[in-house]
Amino acid sequence: MSTACRRCEKLPDALCERGILYLVPPMRESEEALVAYLSGAGFSYASPFAGAVSVPVGHGDVARMCSEFFETLGTLEQQDTKTLLMPNGAIPSIPDFMRMQSLSALVARCQGGWLSDIIEKDRIVIHYHPIVSAHDPQQVFAYECLARGLDDNGAIIPPLRMFSIARRADMLFTLDRACRLAAIRDARIYSLDAKMFINFNPTAIYRPEFCLRTTMAAIEETGLKPENIVFEVVESEETHDVGHLLSVLDYYRERGFKVALDDIGAGYSSLNLLAKLKPDYIKLDMELVRNVDADEYKSGITSALLELSNKLNITSVAEGVETQGEWNWLKEHGADLLQGYYFAKPAPVPPIPIITL
Incomplete structure (x- = not known):
């Protein structure tokens, strides 16, 4: 039997450079602001279900979104916006959506790759x-x-x-x-x-x-x-x-x-x-x-x-x-x-x- 705790020893997976970023803002106004940013910044997006936005991302796109928009949001809005980053070709399942992280965590991982x-x-x-x-x-x-x-x-x-x-x-x-x-x-x-x-x-x-x-x-x-x-x-x-x-x-x-x-x-x-x-x-x-x-x-x-x-x-x-x-x-x-x-x-x-x- 392993003597290690996987929760304590496992670093979060590295952010995938290409895939689909799913975002679920906490309220309609937050969703509208997100869509306005994506449109203005030239990102394509879709609405896979009510209240959610999916964005195809490539190399450097997530970091760009963080610096241009996500970091400008308030602490509470970052915490209550849920995110899921899936590699290209992967179809998200219910367990995937259950492990969605806050936007705050995504921003921190963009800012703190040095910590890993x-x-x-x-x-x-x-x-x-x-x-x-x-x-x-x-x-x-x-x-x-x-x-x-x-x-x-x-x-x-x-x-x-x-x-x-x-x-x-x-x-x-x-x-x-x-x-x-x-x-x-x-x-x-x-x-x-x-x-x-x-x-x-x-x-x-x-x-x-x-x-x-x-x-x-x-x-x-x-x-x-x-x-x-x-x-x-x-x-x-x-x-x-x-x-x-x-x-x-x-x-x-x-x-x-x-x-x-x-x-x-x-x-x-x-x-x-x-x-x-x-x-x-x-x-x-x-x-x-x-x-x-x-x-x-x-x-x-x-x-x-x-x-x-x-x-x-x-x-x-x-x-x-x-x-x-x-x-x-x-x-x-x-x-x-x-x-x-x-x-x-x-x-x-x-x-x-x-x-x-």
């Missing part, structure tokens, strides 16, 4: 950001593994750009998995004694027993100890299925890993998740940490969160520390661990903080 290339050619690198003891910042407790992409010229592509395209192009599963594997792969290079915080997006995991098989196999292959790995939930504010997230965290815990919840204090839902998920670590949102020593409102909230984490026996990590004043305040008010540019910036080789105490 990065994933396929393993051009994801890890930058390490130290997490230090609040009382002795030269003591590195852990490194957070932050994924970056490399373009054809070796220039860094920031994660925000990669994940923005991945979400829209239906590649989040594949990118999230590739980033986890890159972090595990690179850990072997540096033989880190410190713990590793590895990010994961719970919406990129259907069923952990299948979607995390290659992650578990990579950890076993590298010889990493589960107790030294902390899986950190990112974008917890976007989590709507708490039961699903809990099943993923339980899967990790049952295998000896620790779990962390990020951006605590960023909104109500993160506090609600704290009660339900009972993480081993919480990471205070950097917007709370910034100027916490001078802002009475922030200091009140942060102090309460630190007191709560202490009562619940949860290790606290304050992110975004950039000044000595913030460090001193957090140390005095019970933060366990700190992370931020004041101690070190993320780097491809795990950095050692140099602080004048």
